[in-house]
Amino acid sequence: MEQVQLIRGQGDDKVKKQISSALLAATLVVSGGLHTPSAEAAKPIQITVNGVPLVTDQAPVMSGSRTMVPLRGVFEALDAKVLWKQSNKTVTAVKGTTTVVLPVGSTRATINDKLTAMDVPAKVIKGRVMVPLRFVTEAMGSKVGWNKATQTVSITTSKAATIPPVTTTPSTGAVSPVSYVNASVIGQQGNGSDLQVAFPGSASASAVSQYRILVVKSSNMNTFNLASAQNVPAANYQVVPKGSSNYTITLLPQSRDTDGALIQKNVSYRVYVLAVGNPGYTSTLTMAQTVINLGSTVSASATPGEVKASDVADNGDGRDLSVSFNKVSDESKVSSYRIFVVPSNNASSFSTSEAGKVNSDNYTSVTKDGSNHTVRLKSSTRDTSGKVLTEGVSYTVFVTAVNSGGDTLGLSAASNSLTLGKAVDAPSITKVTDVGNNGDARDLQVSFDKIANESRISGYRVFVVRSTNSGDFDLEKASALNSSRYMDVSKTGSDREVTLSSSLKDNNGDNIKNDVSYRVFVMSRGTGSYSNSLSSASSTITLTSNSKTVGSTNGVSVSDVSDYGDGRDLQVSFNKSGDENLVSQYRVLVVKSGDSSNFTQTKAQKVSSSNYTSVSKNGSNRVIVLSSGARDVDGDLVKNGVAYRVFVLSVGSGDASDTYSLSSASSTITLGGSTAAAVVNGLAISNSGANSNPSDVTVSFTPANDTGISEYRIIVVRNDQSSGFNLSTANSVSSANYTRIAKTASKVTQALPAGTKDYNGNAIDKNVSYRVFVLTVADGSVRSVNALSGASNDFVIANKTVAAPTNVTATADNNAGAIRVNFNRPSDSSAIGSYAVMLVPAASADSFTLADANRVNSSRYQTVTGSTYSEWAFSTSNVDVNGASIRPGVAYKAFVLSVANGRDATVNALSVASREAQMNIQ
Template sequence: MKKIVAIFTLSILVLSSLFQIQPASVEASTTKIVINGTELKTDQPPVQRSNRTMVPLRAIFEALDARVSWNQRTMTVGATKDGTSISLTIGSSVARVNNQSVALDVSAMTINNRTMVPIRFVSEALGANVRWDAATQTVFVTSNTELRSASNVRVKDISDHGDGRDLEVTFNRSADEANVDHYRVLVVKSSNARNFNLSRAEELSYRNYTVVNKTGQNQTVKLTDQTRDVDGNLIRNNESYVVYVLTAGNQRVSNRNVLSGASQAIVLTENMTSSNAATNVRALDVSDHGDGRDLEVTFTKARQDTGIANYRIMVVKTSKANNFNLSSANNVNSANYTVVSKQGSSSSSTTIRSLLNSNTRDTDGDFIRNGVSYTVFVLSVANNSNSSNNRLSSASSTITLSSNSPIQAPTNIRAEDAGDYNDGRDLRVLFNRSSDESKVANYRIFVVREIDANSFNLNTANNLANSNNTRNRYVDVPKTGYDITTTLPSSARDTRGDLISNNVPYRVFVMAVGNNQANYTNALSSTSAYISLSTNQRVEAVTNATTDVASVYGDGRDLRVTIAKPINQSGINQYRVFVAKSNSSFSLEDARNNANYLTISTSTSTNQNSVNFNENSTDTSGETLKSGVTYRIYVLSVSSSNTNTTNALFRSSSIFSLTATPVDAVSINNSDIVPSCEQGGCSITVEFTEPENKSGIGQYRAFVVPENINFTLGMANARSSFFTQIPVVQSSGSPSSPATLSIKSDYNGGTNNGGYRIYILSVSSNSNSLNSLSSPSRTFMLSFDQPTSGEND
């Protein structure tokens, strides 16, 4: 904001030098201003007038996170924040709050080129509380610290893609949005909604929710084809969901969060006539062969099957089921699925039952076997051979084949690096509980070296549990009735018997231990993703990033970013400054992989704290910066160790936008218009003062116009000739030298001895829509036979 503030301040300086308002009975003050616990320091100290404390407007508005505007013509300052707008005019005893007139005890004034406003009025108008402490001569201003959740969360099915693009979520913004950093849209399976709460919402990976930045308005959000529910599963048809919105607070409310109530439940459906998806897919363990013969699959046929040729049963390792979609199913090799006739055993039955065989393979081409967790899908194959018309069912429950009657294994196994102890305390394990815990005595966590993971199965796990010499090679966890999150103890060992340590590649399995009293056997989960623990000593992030926006060109040339570097820069190679659209999420992982940035060095000199963008600068999506789009700034501290895991991200600046504003108009010096006419024509000498701010002005064009013509900016922009071109004086603040104009008028109505006026157009170097036309000069008389039309200079 520095350029905007600098321009605004410059306007005040220029105006105040012309229209300085001298306030009466202003008293010097030793008053202190404390805002949210921090003393406000200003270059112009507070003053007292009529028992009211006056403070510099820019300081108080910025401290309260209000956006400032300045109208040079009317000498009016405005501020907006969370739907509240305030305007005060220099010297006026009436202010406006949300377009309602409010009488002031004391009007805004200018002192030492600073516009002063009454602190109590502006603070309370912006929703803050004000308290005066006479003993310490201190004004305490406290912003509202309440955080209320988003409300009225609704969801509807708007399309027919069979994924997140079908979901549109709307919700009402928080009533305390000044205390909000952003919102998170969370999609939850209806079957899990009963146990979903704020604690669960706060633990989610950023991949499993959608970030929505605040806009000051109620929100409408369309999800994407990569949107996942909170379990990490892609959104699919025929699954019932509810939606929550987490409101993430900012530093004002100590970054605490609140969770909305649930939306109504919704099940995505499709209206394709060529084929429909199968439903109610179930997988059962029906035998003890240790291969595909143990697996029976049942499903309900599509409601409309006239366009269906047959069905394909696909057995997917549960570890890969989250990413299995229609495109994946269409590309499965024919040897790795089972084809089923759409008639099944009876054309009249709506349910198809199929027992797989010993040669059945999963979608990776591996034989079906005990001890592996599987999820089953059914693909409806269109009879027109167009794979885009195929339809995929929702997933079955997971199943792990084993001898005897199995219990359901835990699912969604995740492992995270949670500490820096260089032992088991660094390893956090998360998993979803068994679907029927009545059969489960407890859970058993196995940490397996990556090299051993492919051969680790239920038999291996059972053998470790049954050996007296290997009981310390797993960790037992009691069931709680909820999904489990647990950090291992320092004594935890891998399945080889070695203590958990850094830089060793592991995978994690979880076994549901059967309830022996009911004679249930154990069931082993699929594996977690690969994890290797490391020391997480990251470099420090910058502590702030501010934007100066000049509002001249409406592109990157208007933008300058200044960062507050950390005190300790050891280990930092450089800083990367990213501009991201305000409605997009941008994480540390995104920053590591994004090439659209500008750099700032670690030099301690003042001029190395900022970077200027240019007209070709792009945002994180690769699009050129432009007006009309809202952005945020992110800054990555890049480790000199070249290890991405030690980088640190500052997220994020206040929202800003780029806007192009017209260049300033010149001021014609009426006393210096000197016409000179000779035989055959006239010339005129005119002197004008260039604007203080000449940035963006490419040239001037002077027009001599008969006084009976109402000459407008649109008319001036439309003229490709009949003007005199005048260059811009480059030295700052210098007036233009007198310019001699030839008479170049294409207007009728000029007569002998008729009156004329001069207009001067300031021509923007960026766009004609940003030109500005001066006020007309005084009317002057010419004496010549008839104005001659000339060519453009």
């Protein structure tokens, strides 16, 4: 017996069907099939469900004048549970209170035990059970239509949803993107039902209309952006209605990627989530960090992370390559790791299945040791094609976790690409800006970060490339351009911000001009034996003919020059704008480091005058020390112990009035001195597991000192967010989201309150890994700077499960016309509220699970409490778990479900099945 059940996602109006379960058999009108004129029979027949094409592994066929379809594809699309019994070749479909039974080869079917005639029997064609379409869909409460012109059968369910369009209303702000996307493979079907996607809701949920899950082939990810996402047809993404703080969605067998192809095995994908803004808000896009390949089970907990490749020597072989990666979060099933060095031109197609084919001579094994790893390869190391590593070849590194049997548990995302030996690092472009109105390259300003080791380069070279050519612009093409098509930039030991020269041409040799879309590349020019490297492309920029725009400053740097514990400790220097005739003043803006990556010119313009420092122009570069009352852009006083980055905003005047230009950020600075408190020692976590809530967790630590301390704060952080949790973040945690401990010189042992939240204010989720930090809070007198401990060991709050009943027996009493059931209670039944005694037809009992039992309606089992225990009899007036009457001649097995009381435990438990019991037919 084979049981097939559709794996359901949440909220997808393409395929998720909430079908009416009520079916009045007495009034059912059955036509037996869909009549199609014979002249059209040779044309391909298409099926749509609520307007979305339904793709099945066997195409629809004609039998006489009726359309026959594979039962599995249609039943699953209609959210029905399907049972196939090989012994009598019978299909049973169950949806709610509706049960349809179709014997293969027969024209007689039953709907809720009522016999119904069909003019075309169900039959096996090419190994698939084919059924008449109209009978099946109408029996399940749906409507069927036929479009002769397009040869399309349309199925409409009772609650088909509508996908709201992407808003095109001019935006007044961008919604916050979802902070992460976790995509994992959870099945082996080779289609979308294998793929599960988890993500949190947007921080600006009120501005979000919906979320969209987009599955993109990895080969297309470099050109996939927000504009691409908004243009994907509705049939090629999955809609998730907003309404939760966290989402876990399993896709459907007929889910498609953004190209319209069915999601399938042996294709490498990247998953994105689009947060769609309400009218007046701009949508935002977030990408999953892990490459997904269907065909082998992969989960985030079994995927190595942060894979990085570094060139550490000049031997010309594998000894030059150092690989670092983070261990998987759960190493319980991991035996070792494997490092694969893949030629970069093959990296986009490298998948879990490809990793499994690599010969053991062509990867490096690493034994797990409970820590993250940094591994220097050997002179004999080979790439995945079997060639010894050498200079001049671009490589990309992947890491897999494997179990003791050598099975791959998870494949990492790709590392950075790296050419061993003599290639220098590539610079990173941070910004491109339209800074003038000359109608040539002087309007274009480029900011980029220098490479780490400038001793290996002679300088940099800037290229302006038309966007239409940027997709295939590479180092070879850049090196072939003549000097009129690039601009050389000297190295200075600092990050650079340069305005291009008027004579510079684009990559095609044309003048750089307004109203043309460009992207910028920067080359590091190797010196001596070192070869050049090319950056990634910048964002797209189109120069315009607006009025003159004020130019930005550059070379912003910061220093800690005193020990007052306020703004007087912070010195800021910057180079003046290139044309100060257009400048009215500069504004020095101090931004918390954690917010700096999202600090934009628009935000800078909105900062209150009390939260920046004004600097007048004087024709020279400037060096200033802030005042004791200086505040950051959030309005908080500048102080020790907080990480900052500084920006300078140029404010226009004259022809450039009402225009602004924002500099690049300075390096990060944290003011300090001798006033910092000390971190606690011996931070540890124990978890009793008694209550299935945070009160199970006990935190212990030893204070480092008790001088100058105000209090301690215990802060809970999700494990996957702990690596980025720092002092600045800890200082800003709301008082509702930490546990306060009064200052003490004694060791602290503190159980968390049952209602403890994490640092973001979210409830502690069950079965999620967390860590604890302790913030030492200075008293502001003896000490003025707080101190943050390292992370504790992990803890997980698990759901508490009750015990299952034992010794379940079922006995047929033919004299009484009943089946009698007995069972033994668990020895510990204190957390059990009641028992549910149920009968399951023996034909389907082997596949009956706890999940199935939890879904059974209360009218289909007998409830037992502690005070009513004796023996339970099921007569012909009772029903089985499917709602069908108990009948003589049908074999049943009994199950008993222990129902948790919801207070002491929350997870039910199901007994094993009894032996079969069957009343005789009288």
